[in-house]
Amino acid sequence: METLSSIESFVRSAELGSFSAAARRLRLTPGGVSKNVAKLESDLGVRLFHRSTRSLTLTEAGEQFLAQVTGGLDAIQSAIANTSTVAGQPAGTLKVGMAMAFGRDHILPLLGQFLREFPAIKPDWRFDNRQVDLIGEGFDAAIGGGIDIAPGVVVRELARIHLVLVGSPEYLANKFVPKTPADLAQLDALIRYSQTTNRPTPWHLKTIAGEQVTLELTPRVTLNDPEMLCNAAMAGLGIAHVPMPHALRHLESGALVRVLPDWYTETGVISLYFAAKKLMPAKTRVFVDFIVEKFRAERYSEKWSAV
Known part of the structure; x- marks a missing residue:
């Protein structure tokens, strides 16, 4: 050796x-x-x-x-x-990268069951809001959206993602409920700062009927994290444009409501990335199968759709 x-x-x-x-x-x-x-x-x-x-x-x-x-x-x-197994089970350290809030809300809750099913695997999960170099940094897998596909990397789609406009019921009660995208200019805009473009992110909105509009509003507050945008909206600071994976639980609890519910943004997919190998390590194979099955069982593609 x-x-x-x-x-x-x-x-x-x-x-x-x-x-x-x-x-x-x-x-x-x-x-x-x-x-x-x-x-x-x-x-x-x-x-x-x-x-x-x-x-x-x-x-x-x-x-x-x-x-x-x-x-x-x-x-x-x-x-x-x-x-490399222990008592017939896949074994070894499993290094996986994922975004902070998304991993906390949707992947970390699965860790207990994963450990019960595969006790010989030692998860090494890295929560970081950046693109990881899957091959260069030695990750077994990564979960996220918009990751550059390097040679030798396989992509497994988990769910399609939409962005929606949200605000707190109290904020809208004190202001007004907008009827058209143009009305949003009269409300406080909570804008996401893009670390990719180094500028505030415009809102590219569309409807099922095919209408489209792009809004570049003056930010009332600028934040660089979708979870913080949700929190700011729940605090009554304005209207936010956020991914459904972050907004859904707040919409279900009533802490947030959809604004202009006919309008949304298609933003791509959440995918599982792993290295292409003729013989995938057992620890990686069972992790991929486990996550794919959990996303299917939870119907995330359906829940995270805005239409």
């Missing part, structure tokens, strides 16, 4: 372009990765990398060796993962 560790350090360093990136992926120190590669070079009797303070590039021998071992390494690792 010592040779396998050295080969893995070499392959990941070549894929990611540095010992430091490979170390993060393999959960080793950069020095440990460098030592593994140096041992492999010593055993093979050839230099695999050209090293400098700024770059790490393959030698001709390194390129040939990488082409020969990459597929075999993935197959061996998958085989090890699939046979």
Whole structure:
């Protein structure tokens, strides 16, 4: 297994372009990765990398060796993962990335049942409002929307998402109930700040009948998180434009109500992302199946639709 560790350090360093990136992926120190590669070079009797303070590039021998071992390494690792069990159960650390509020509300409540069904798996779940590099950061899976699809990543759709306009009953009682999108200019707009575009997000609204309108309102309050927008709306600060996964429980409790209920925004899908492998690790396979089944049983695609 010592040779396998050295080969893995070499392959990941070549894929990611540095010992430091490979170390993060393999959960080793950069020095440990460098030592593994140096041992492999010593055993093979050839230099695999050209090293400098700024770059790490393959030698001709390194390129040939990488082409020969990459597929075999993935197959061996998958085989090890699939046979790594405790009492017949899938085992190992399961690293999954997801957005903070979405993960808290819809994925974390499933953790207890998942642990009961798969007690030998150790979840390592990262809650962070950013896109993760599934391959480069060593995640087994990620859940979210609008994630860039890198080579070698498989996408499994979980539910389609709509955004809706919401406000508190008290706020609307003190102001007025808008009848058209143009009326929204007379109300307080709670606007989401996009960390992708670095500017407030316009409201792109449509109806089933095909009407469309884009509103760029003057923000009364600007926030960068949909859950905080819901909280601000419940506090009576104005009208918010939020995803149904965040708004639904507040709509069901009556803390929020739909504003202009015929209007909504299509925003894409929530998906499950995982690395494409001929032999998926058992821990990843059971997690994917578990989440897909839970989303189906909860009818989230239906609940998160605005129409």
